[in-house]
Amino acid sequence: MASDNGLTLSVIGCGTMGIAILGGIMDSLNSSQSSEQEQNLPPRLPNRFNATCRSDRSASRIKNELQKYNANLNVIQSDNVRAMKEADVILLACKPFYVKDVLQAEGVREALEGKLLISILAGVPEAQLEDLLYPGLSHEEVREKITIVRTMPNTASKVRESMTVINQSTPPLPTDTKNLVHWMMSRIGKVVEIEPKNMDACTALCGSGPAFAALIMEALADGGVAMGIPRAEANLMAAQVMRGTTGLVQDGEHPAILREKVSTPGGCTIGGLLALEDGAVRSHVSRAVREATVVASLLGSGAKNVNGTRH
Numbered sequence: 001m002a003s004d005n006g007l008t009l010s011v012i013g014c015g016t017m018g019i020a021i022l023g024g025i026m027d028s029l030n031s032s033q034s035s036e037q038e039q040n041l042p043p044r045l046p047n048r049f050n051a052t053c054r055s056d057r058s059a060s061r062i063k064n065e066l067q068k069y070n071a072n073l074n075v076i077q078s079d080n081v082r083a084m085k086e087a088d089v090i091l092l093a094c095k096p097f098y099v100k101d102v103l104q105a106e107g108v109r110e111a112l113e114g115k116l117l118i119s120i121l122a123g124v125p126e127a128q129l130e131d132l133l134y135p136g137l138s139h140e141e142v143r144e145k146i147t148i149v150r151t152m153p154n155t156a157s158k159v160r161e162s163m164t165v166i167n168q169s170t171p172p173l174p175t176d177t178k179n180l181v182h183w184m185m186s187r188i189g190k191v192v193e194i195e196p197k198n199m200d201a202c203t204a205l206c207g208s209g210p211a212f213a214a215l216i217m218e219a220l221a222d223g224g225v226a227m228g229i230p231r232a233e234a235n236l237m238a239a240q241v242m243r244g245t246t247g248l249v250q251d252g253e254h255p256a257i258l259r260e261k262v263s264t265p266g267g268c269t270i271g272g273l274l275a276l277e278d279g280a281v282r283s284h285v286s287r288a289v290r291e292a293t294v295v296a297s298l299l300g301s302g303a304k305n306v307n308g309t310r311h
């Protein structure tokens with residue numbers, strides 16, 4: 001791990017996601033398993049951290065949740081420019097509808113020049129971030145001034161089980177920069193690179209996905225409760241069933257084959273599956289991802305309550 005040579009990472013708008021990502025990075029830096037054994041380790045790692053917010057409540061939350069890592073952390077209230085100036089790498093983690101205010105504040109462009117800006121904002125394409133910072137400049141001209149990388153983690157960052165998607169850059173990022181982005185995001189789970197055109201769909205599948213999975217988990221537990229299983233045990237069972245199924249699929253089992261293997265001819269599983277198909281569950285779940293993709297694509301417009309603009 002770099003120490004004297006370490007980077008300063010500033011998280012701008014450090015709430016639920018910012019805290020989870022910082023926690024993952026700090027935890028990894030403290031880990032007894034040396035990062036040095038990892039492949040593609042960037043030459044410099046973050047070892048100083050700034051986290052910004054506005055309210056006292058958010059500041060207390062950041063301190064309370066991250067103090068256990070004993071990291072070199074400064075919580076900075078209502079001074080994003082200072083945090084950006086002090087940083088080598090900036091993680092933009094405010095809500096999408098604040099992005100204009102945050103990036104167009106006085107001094108921000110100068111504070112960001114020459115640096116790496118990683119965004120986790122849903123529905124805000126790289127081109128929009130470029131345009132907010134450097135209106136009128138081409139992508140190539142902006143790349144000479146700042147490196148912007150769009151990413152989409154999810155709430156499971158908190159337990160280091162995120163599925164994080166990284167927007168492929170054109171031209172490709174310099175190797176050290178790419179390795180740093182991958183290193184940071186792989187502290188909180190798995191990482192996949194994807195073409196920019198798929199980022200909103202990935203926001204729906206990966207960013208919103210935990211909420212969809214939670215709804216299905218609840219429904220499984222409800223079914224158990226309906227048939228007499230106590231609530232606490234039903235919740236525990238539903239969660240472990242989802243985890244076990246995940247393990248099988250990640251071990252190489254195709255979901256359709258898994259379903260067939262569980263379905264004994266004349267047995268109870270096929271009976272339950274037919275009831276699910278009657279309810280068009282598969283179509284509804286897929287269409288939830290489709291709907292969330294469309295809504296995600298509207299989030300960057302600056303409007304709040306974009307769901308209300310859809311019928």
Ligand SMILES: NC(=O)C1=CN([C@@H]2O[C@H](COP(=O)(O)OP(=O)(O)OC[C@H]3O[C@@H](n4cnc5c(N)ncnc54)[C@H](OP(=O)(O)O)[C@@H]3O)[C@@H](O)[C@H]2O)C=CC1
Nearest residue numbers: 013014015016017053054055058093094095096121122155
């Ligand atoms: N929640 C999720 O599951 C996921 C969220 N995302 C994306 O992550 C981003 C953050 O989401 P989430 O962590 O849930 O949101 P939170 O509301 O928890 O965090 C945002 C933080 O930004 C702070 N903030 C707001 N305005 C400013 C400002 N002008 N300067 C500095 N800080 C500011 C807020 O604190 P205060 O009000 O005190 O300033 C708050 O703590 C969003 O863009 C979202 O699209 C991506 C994937 C999953």
Ligand SMILES: O=C(O)[C@@H]1CCC=N1
Nearest residue numbers: 122203206207208299
């Ligand atoms: O619902 C949202 O807008 C955010 C983005 C991804 C997950 N939650």
